[in-house]
Amino acid sequence: MAAFALFGNRESGHSYKVSLMLALAGIVHDYTEIDLAQPRAERPEPFRTLAKYGEVPLLLDDGTPYVQSNAILLHLAEHGGVFGGESMERLARAREWLFWEANRIGFSLPNLRYGLRIAPGGLAPAVEALLRGRCDADIARLDAEFSDGRAFILGGLPSIADLSLCGYMFWPEQAGVILPPRINAWLGRISALPGWRHPYAMHT
Numbered sequence: 001m002a003a004f005a006l007f008g009n010r011e012s013g014h015s016y017k018v019s020l021m022l023a024l025a026g027i028v029h030d031y032t033e034i035d036l037a038q039p040r041a042e043r044p045e046p047f048r049t050l051a052k053y054g055e056v057p058l059l060l061d062d063g064t065p066y067v068q069s070n071a072i073l074l075h076l077a078e079h080g081g082v083f084g085g086e087s088m089e090r091l092a093r094a095r096e097w098l099f100w101e102a103n104r105i106g107f108s109l110p111n112l113r114y115g116l117r118i119a120p121g122g123l124a125p126a127v128e129a130l131l132r133g134r135c136d137a138d139i140a141r142l143d144a145e146f147s148d149g150r151a152f153i154l155g156g157l158p159s160i161a162d163l164s165l166c167g168y169m170f171w172p173e174q175a176g177v178i179l180p181p182r183i184n185a186w187l188g189r190i191s192a193l194p195g196w197r198h199p200y201a202m203h204t
């Protein structure tokens with residue numbers, strides 16, 4: 001059994017962030033797909049007990065459970081000294097983006113996608129307008145970050161900030177979103193990293 005075990009779902013960008021980190025860092029791990037259509041109480045063990053908020057992703061590191069995608073990214077970066085974990089300064093900058101992501105693009109974009117694609121009955125027009133307005137503002141903020149021509153969020157090297165922010169961005173059409181050229185170019189640089197896979201190809 002590998003030291004790391006990930007429990008995720010192929011439709012979940014939150015799971016994808018962690019899968020991507022493991023893939024890019026070359027961390028060998030076991031993977032279990034959790035069926036989110038199954039009621040929480042019927043999901044398999046040890047996921048049911050260890051995923052304390054009932055959500056994917058769950059990562060076991062030598063049996064110790066870690067939940068919340070951005071917290072898991074921080075754990076892996078800090079302990080591996082990679083993808084932002086190379087210095088306290090890079091980690092501090094990455095952490096800021098992870099908190100922004102959780103409240104902004106990691107809220108607006110997934111909920112727009114969920115509402116348009118998965119939610120029974122779709123989105124009420126007022127809710128869609130709210131989420132779309134917020135998502136547009138979030139994409140504009142992210143786009144502005146690349147105005148100085150940098151390759152990745154923290155500069156020349158990729159970090160967990162990139163991995164977190166791109167979690168739902170490889171499915172823009174599913175949320176009815178058109179990404180601006182600088183964001184597409186950034187996604188292109190991420191997808192050129194050795195080990196990268198599209199979310200739907202991650203665990204095939």
Ligand SMILES: N[C@@H](CCC(=O)N[C@@H](CS)C(=O)NCC(=O)O)C(=O)O
Nearest residue numbers: 012014036054055056057068069070
């Ligand atoms: N803040 C959490 C969000 C995780 C989340 O929303 N996971 C969803 C799938 S994307 C989930 O597992 N939902 C539980 C359910 O559907 O029962 C994180 O960053 O990990």
